[in-house]
Amino acid sequence: MTTSSPSRTPAAPARPPLLTGALTLRFVSMVGASASLFLLLSAVPLYARESGAGGDTAGLATGALMLATALGELGAPRLVARFGYRAALAAGLFLLGAPALVLTASGTMAWIVAVCFVRGLGFALTLVAGGALTASLIPAERRGEGLALVGVVGGVPNLVALPLGVWLGEHVGYGAVSVAAGALALVAIASVPGLPDRELIDGESVGVLAGLRTGALVRPGAVFAATAVAAGIVVTFVPLAVPSSMGAVATAALFVQPAVSTAGRWWAGRLGDRHGAARLVLPGLLLSAAGVLLTALIRTPVAVVGGVALFGAGFGIAQNATLTLMYARVSTASYGTVSALWNLAYDGGMGVGAVGFGMLADRTGYSSAFVLTAALMLLAVVPAVRDRSTRCP
Template sequence: MSEALRHSESSPSGRPRLVGRHLALVFAATLASLTGFFLLMSVVPMYARDGGAGEVGAGLATGTLMLTTVLAELGLPRLIRRFGHRTVLAAGFLLLGLPSLALPASDGMPMIIAVSLVRGLGFAVAVVATGAMAAALVPPERRGEGLGLYGIMTGAPSVLALPLGVWLAEQVGYAPVFVAGAVLSLAALAALPGLPGRTGTGGTDEPAFGIGAGLRSAVLVFPAVAFAATSMASGVLITFLPAVTGLAAGALLVQAGTATFARWWAGRAGDRHGAGRLLLPAVAVAGVGIGLLVFVPAPAAVFPAMVLFGAGFGIAQNASLAMMYEKVPLSGYGTVSAIWNIGFDGGMGVGGAAFGVAADQAGYPVSFALTAVLIFLVLPLARRR
């Protein structure tokens, strides 16, 4: 980031200001684009299931969405360096919003998969580019707190839009929800004219810290993989909770709300005591939470499970990301954002697709138990280094 931009993000007293004008615009674009995304996140698998595709089809709807998300994230650091954040974000918001308008035309799997593949490209841009900009625009000494606030901006859409999309689809049908999701994602374009074309994460005058170097670094990959295991469970919940309990809207609201608060709290705690102390217990708590779902559809199991999983998931989000940013120069922020989001989105995609196959063969309780076991298996990767 340039010195001029750093100065513009400082308060008159000299104390580092957490949120300046540019970061506020990043937050606005994040809120709008991800609200549109999460409004459809559980609805599209429901649409596939109601169209006759069954559990495997519902899992494929999430899996294909995350497939192109992960593939796009591999190339985004280079694209951001070449074209700048603003241009890349504009293309991403268009790819995220416009394809949703085609969904009312057909509930067949070819249409659902085609739309999901394109929307995955847009989603990759929305999370990687905004995440890298947010990390560059907060003062380093307040990075955890800033990432926690950014986590609220990314978590609030899931808190509100995930259960709202399920409820609206049941009340007014699928087509209005698809249109609303498209409009919200496209509204993020309004924030772009006020953003800088580049921050320090995209300047071509800096030495590149590319995705290849990042993927060879254990201090980046290990936290990302540990977090990816919890993200895998999140993809399972988003895709299949509406199928296993009539309390899905309320349960998703509790899970997303707990995760958002936990992510913010972890940012403040990590700045004071170190983010590395938080990751291992967070992953363990998430595993316990998902393990409780072997008792679904009992309400006494669903809501405690959502609280525990949400807390572990939210803390793991912030702790893993803060640990990774600590290990790279400013020019590597785009790479860190990409690798972390690959873990996030790849985990969600694998979780949704694999769980659909497992549930079809062994049933939901066994599949939830297997998911918990996989989370516990990655605990050694979550140790502080």
């Protein structure tokens, strides 16, 4: 008498690896660019004020950086298509790093703005070329988790460099901070030749202008832009808004905000892969607005730190959810366009926030300006609600 072997449940297919050699190498240039940017992001407005600029004009430095980044992102996809990922990424790292070496050669506002503008063009190339390359290295079925990992790696330099730049500027000098920021970007160029290039591009490409006419890309981009406006305000004006006696609170806030944002991106990525990223867009927006509203209590240390933490959580969720949605809705050939549009929302929003908030706060005071910002962010609820009912492919 023979017995049949017990039936076996088919094993679930193995998930493709997430952390490959190519992605690990890409992290080198990512960390270099991010650290270079954030080391000076909050330090430059303080350097400008120390050199004689007022609080409102000091915001022009961040505004110039983000304006140039936004303009560069419009043309970067064409450069990537013509020269490939590697050449565009290397050029971006050079333009980001070299001008930082001479930032403190002059203390005039015109010079500071010019240096920030050139760095912004370089940063645009690193974002578009590097972002598209990074997305191409992540398996589609693990996109949310992969982008969350990318957010963690990119968030660590933000976490460390943002408050460190302010502290070093005050204790060591802004010249040393500028040289360090420049060196970080320039050294990272050495990692670029080992990265893959054009062979990752597949499918029909959607241009930037066509992307701006595509609702499936514009809606999440608009929501993210609203949170990015607040991000530009937080990193530029929290150190200026809090009383001078609360300098330690400003440094702590600049540490807490990117730390919580990084955690938010990781949580949103893992949850979004399971239940859909579209469901997370609205909660991210509402948490961000609530955090900005709480930060309006600028004379209360707990409120300032708690407000930027709440904002950071919402901002991290919005970052991952919107980017995951946008990549899922195009082919790999259009990853450069998605990277450009998403980063255009990021950097354009930060630039508008930095410049607009400075002019607003000069007339209303910082507390009222934070309240008005939170109210204006709620205008993005409409596209957020529409995308909440749209399932990610």
